[in-house]
Amino acid sequence: xxxxxxxxxxxxxxxxxxxxxxxxxxxxxxxxxxxxxxxxxxxxxxxxxxxxxxxxxxxxxxxxxxxxxxxxxxxxxxxxxxxxxxxxxxxxxxxxxxxxxxxxxxxxxxxxxxxxxxxxxxxxxxxxxxxxxxxxxxxxxxxxxxxxxxxxxxxxxxxxxxxxxxxxxxxxxxxxxxxxxxxxxxxxxxxxxxxxxxxxxxxxxxxxxxxxxxxxxxxxxxxxxxxxxxxxxxxxxxxxxxxxxxxxxxxxxxxxxxxxxxxxxxxxxxxxxxxxxxxxxxxxxxxxxxxxxxxxxxxxxxxxxxxxxxxxxxxxxxxxxxxxxxxxxxxxxxxxxxxxxxxxxxxxxxxxxxxxxxxxxxxxxxxxxxxxxxxxxxxxxxxxxxxxxxxxxxxxxxxxxxxxxxxxxxxxxxx
Numbered sequence: 001x002x003x004x005x006x007x008x009x010x011x012x013x014x015x016x017x018x019x020x021x022x023x024x025x026x027x028x029x030x031x032x033x034x035x036x037x038x039x040x041x042x043x044x045x046x047x048x049x050x051x052x053x054x055x056x057x058x059x060x061x062x063x064x065x066x067x068x069x070x071x072x073x074x075x076x077x078x079x080x081x082x083x084x085x086x087x088x089x090x091x092x093x094x095x096x097x098x099x100x101x102x103x104x105x106x107x108x109x110x111x112x113x114x115x116x117x118x119x120x121x122x123x124x125x126x127x128x129x130x131x132x133x134x135x136x137x138x139x140x141x142x143x144x145x146x147x148x149x150x151x152x153x154x155x156x157x158x159x160x161x162x163x164x165x166x167x168x169x170x171x172x173x174x175x176x177x178x179x180x181x182x183x184x185x186x187x188x189x190x191x192x193x194x195x196x197x198x199x200x201x202x203x204x205x206x207x208x209x210x211x212x213x214x215x216x217x218x219x220x221x222x223x224x225x226x227x228x229x230x231x232x233x234x235x236x237x238x239x240x241x242x243x244x245x246x247x248x249x250x251x252x253x254x255x256x257x258x259x260x261x262x263x264x265x266x267x268x269x270x271x272x273x274x275x276x277x278x279x280x281x282x283x284x285x286x287x288x289x290x291x292x293x294x295x296x297x298x299x300x301x302x303x304x305x306x307x308x309x310x311x312x313x314x315x316x317x318x319x320x321x322x323x324x325x326x327x328x329x330x331x332x333x334x335x336x337x338x339x340x341x342x343x344x345x346x347x348x349x350x351x352x353x354x355x356x357x358x359x360x361x362x363x364x365x366x367x368x369x370x371x372x373x374x375x376x377x378x379x380x381x382x383x384x385x386x387x388x389x390x391x392x393x394x395x396x397x398x399x400x401x402x403x404x405x406x407x408x409x410x411x412x413x414x415x
Contacts, residue, residue: 007256011036060091095283121147123172124151125178126405134172178226180404204231208228210332235290238251331409337381347363360390
C-alpha cells in the first residue's frame with residue numbers, strides 16, 4: 001500500500017510541476033512525460049531520468065541566481081538557504097511557506113521518534129547562517145511546541161552555561177561539536193552527567209551518531225541517548241532514527257526512496273540513495289542522486305515501523321571514499337576504529353603519495369600517560385580491520401582543529 005500512496009502524492013506534485021516548472025517540464029517531456037497520469041506503477045516511475053547535483057548547479061549558473069527549478073513566481077517563496085559547498089559550488093534553495101512547514105513536519109517526526117515532546121527545552125548549538133539543517137530543526141521544534149533556544153555567536157563555554165542555567169533537556173548539534181562541548185565542559189570542571197539535564201542529543205551534518213564508537217562516546221559524555229538524523233538542503237530531512245536506536249529509517253511518508261547500484265542504476269540492497277521529495281512542490285527534486293552510500297537492513301526493525309531501515313545510517317559519501325592501495329575505505333570506518341580508544345581526544349587523517357606508494361597517516365591527541373601505547377593499538381586495529389599499514393603519530397593536546405559544523409578530519413593530498 002505504501003508505494004500506491006507515494007505514487008499518488010507524486011502525481012499530485014506533478015500536476016503543478018509539469019505546468020509551470022521549466023526545469024522539470026523540459027526534463028520530463030524529453031522522455032514523454034507530459035501528464036501525471038503517465039506514472040501509474042513503480043516501473044513507470046523508475047523509468048524517469050535521474051537528477052544530479054551537477055545538473056542543478058549548471059542550471060543555476062546558466063539562469064542565475066536560482067535556476068529554472070521553480071514551480072511558482074518568485075514572490076511566493078519565503079526562505080532562502082544554500083548547501084555547505086563541501087562537494088562543489090553552493091546550491092541556492094528556495095522554500096515557500098508550505099514547503100517550509102513541510103520541512104518542520106519532517107523534523108517533528110525526528111523529534112517524536114526520539115521521544116521529544118512539547119515539555120522539553122531544546123537548544124540549537126550552532127551559528128545561524130545559510131545552512132538549512134538547524135534552521136529546519138528550529139522550525140520543527142517550534143511546531144512541536146517546545147521551548148527552543150538558539151545561541152548563534154556564543155562560545156562553547158557560553159553555550160554550556162546556557163544548558164545549565166536553562167535546564168536544557170535536548171541538544172541539537174553535529175556529533176563532532178557534541179564531543180567538543182564535552183571536552184570544554186571537562187576543562188571547566190563541569191560534570192555533564194551530574195550537572196546538566198540533557199537526556200537526548202540529536203545530530204545532523206555528518207554520520208557520526210550512527211558510528212558505534214562515536215555514538216557511545218557522546219552518550220557516555222552527556223549521560224543521554226544520542227540519535228542520528230540524515231538529510232540534505234536540496235532534498236529534505238529524510239532520515240529518522242527510531243526510538244530503540246537500532247536503525248535510521250527512510251521517512252517514506254514524505255520521500256520516495258530507492259537504493260541503486262551507482263554504476264548500473266539497478267536496484268540493490270547496498271548502494272547509492274536516490275530520493276524524490278513529495279512535499280516540496282515549489283522547488284522539488286525527482287529521482288535525485290544524493291551521493292550517499294547506504295545499506296538496507298535485511299531484517300525488519302524491532303520498532304515495528306513500516307518504513308525501510310538503513311544499517312549504520314549513511315555509511316559515507318561516494319565521493320568521500322578513500323581508495324588506497326586498491327582498497328575502498330570510508331572515513332566513518334576509520335573514525336569508528338580510532339574513537340574506540342577513550343583517551344583519544346581528537347584525530348586527523350591524511351593520505352599522501354611517496355615515490356613508491358600511497359600512505360595513510362593518522363594524527364591523534366591522547367590523554368594516555370603513555371601515548372605511544374595508544375598509537376601502537378590504533379595502528380594494529382586499523383591493520384587488523386582493513387589490512388592497511390598506517391603511520392600513527394601523537395601530537396600535543398590542542399594541536400588539531402575543533403569543529404562546530406561539519407568536521408574536516410580527512411584530507412587527501414595526492415595529485
